Amino acid sequence: MDNQYDAIIIGGGACGLMCAVQAGMRGRRTLTLERNDRPGAKILISGGGRCNYTNLYTSTANFVSADPTFANPAFERWGVSDTITFFEQHGIVGKEKTQGQLFPVSDNAKDIVRMFITLMRRYGQPLSLNSKVVSVAKSSDGVFDVTYEHEGVLTTARAGSVVMASGGLPVAKLGASDFALRIARQFGLDVVPTAPALVPLTITGKDADWFAALSGNSVFCRVSNARICFEEHILFTHWGLSGPAILQISSYWRPGETITIDLLPNQSIEQLIKAERDEGGKRLVGQLLADFFSRRLVDSLGKLLPVNVKIASLGKADAKRIAETIHRFKVKPAGDKGYNKAEVMRGGVATNGLDPKTLEASCVRGLYFGGECVDMTGWLGGYNFQWAWASGYLIAQAI
Incomplete structure (x- = not known):
């Protein structure tokens, strides 16, 4: 039973970490698989290492997508005020800088990652680092088999739900890949053509x-x-x-x-x-x-x-x-x-194949997509983090 979970979260970035913590608060048992040797790689480098973790003026008008209004249900259930309250409750107080951007008063992105690690431990949500997912398959009994490599050993974990929160194509040295897009195509979802965004x-x-x-x-x-x-x-x-x-x-x-x-x-x-x-x-x-x-x-x-x-x-x-x-x-x-200098990816998993209230794939029960891999690209200044937190929360309420 050690390898059976309510959900397996692929990607230990902003969306994945929020999803794991929120699911833990609901008493759900998740396993988060992160291919890097530490979680939150893009959190740590954002805002020059200070992390502008939301923007006070966030709305769907600040996003590039085939359908920006798709994000409305997520922002209605988890808005900027929810992000601020959540972070404050767990020791991260924000200060506003340019154009509504909120940074931790400590100016240290590491504080945000430490907060999530602490909460995952509190709620008993395991995080497996240096774990590269090899395959995702759905068996005849409706359960997902996720095979991953950790320290040269292949392991298969099972769960009723899989959350794709593995990000997009920027930046290769941070472990970026097209894995979420490949899984989307594998299960028959459309993918909006991708390109570097927020890029010189x-x-x-x-x-x-x-x-x-x-x-x-x-x-x-x-x-x-x-x-x-x-x-x-x-x-x-x-x-x-x-x-x-x-x-x-x-x-x-x-x-x-x-x-x-x-x-x-x-x-x-x-x-x-x-x-x-x-x-x-x-x-x-x-x-x-x-x-x-x-x-x-x-x-x-x-x-x-x-x-x-x-x-x-x-x-x-x-x-x-x-x-x-x-x-x-x-x-x-x-x-x-190019992608190695881009802050985010434009395009991604098409929103027309996802339920806007849960982010579950319409054609595959139990498969969810959140964060950067979805066709929802925010402006510079904390908007992409707000989408990551909101999508992670939304998925956590459904798994």
Whole structure:
């Protein structure tokens, strides 16, 4: 009987840990299998090791999915206030930083992982590390057989339910894999095509050197495409663009598309030029730009704009070119930095094959999918963790 459980949870990340703890609170016996040598690998690196574990403004509008409203039942049953209360009850007090992001007051993601480990021990929920699942099969009696390798030995555990919480494709060194997607396909579920999300974008070709020369420069911008816009900082790098605004827009960007960057979103360069003219226009264009940008960025813009011309001498064509460049700077990325630099995966197990109230596969009784492997990709800033906690809780109430 040692290898029989109410549920086997595959993946010891945010969703899996929450599911195990919540199931334990209900008196259910689970086994969590984690392929790494420690649980919560992505928890530990998120937010620069501080873990922005939720966002006060979470709603389905903050998610990319074929059907973002699919998450409504999960957020109704386990909302941001539930996350805050749960963490506070177990010693993690949050503090708000940028745009609703909550971090532990300790600024230490390890405190969150320790909390879950403590709770799993309290509720008698075993966690098997260094355990790579080899196969998941459903026998004729309706019970799942999960075979996994631990220290070179193959073991098969049985359970009435299996929870796929093994994450997505980012980041390989953290044990990322497509295992949940393979299991979904094995049991006949659809998978929405996947791609890196919240990922830096690359610039190649004739413009590459211009961007590389600005490496390290950070500018508050408005970044947009035909679908959406974000106001946050961008970061120039030696291979292209990064920073919060770029990571956000990357989830909505598709290869071959152009993005537009407003380098001065809270000002009008036309109005600034007019004000300078009213004062005599004695300053150079570069001197005006230096009021808002670093010297290196002004020098780089000098390759595109007449920065050494007095404002009083600007013709209409040059003034228009300045406005177009500053407020409608067009960038056509060559690609992205891939799964190893992405924070999350876009796409995943299609929501049309899951019950939104339980996350159980409609065609396979007892098989559940939660967290990142589902086609529910949040914005930067704690949204993906809120989905992980909510989906873990929802599944725990059903297994």
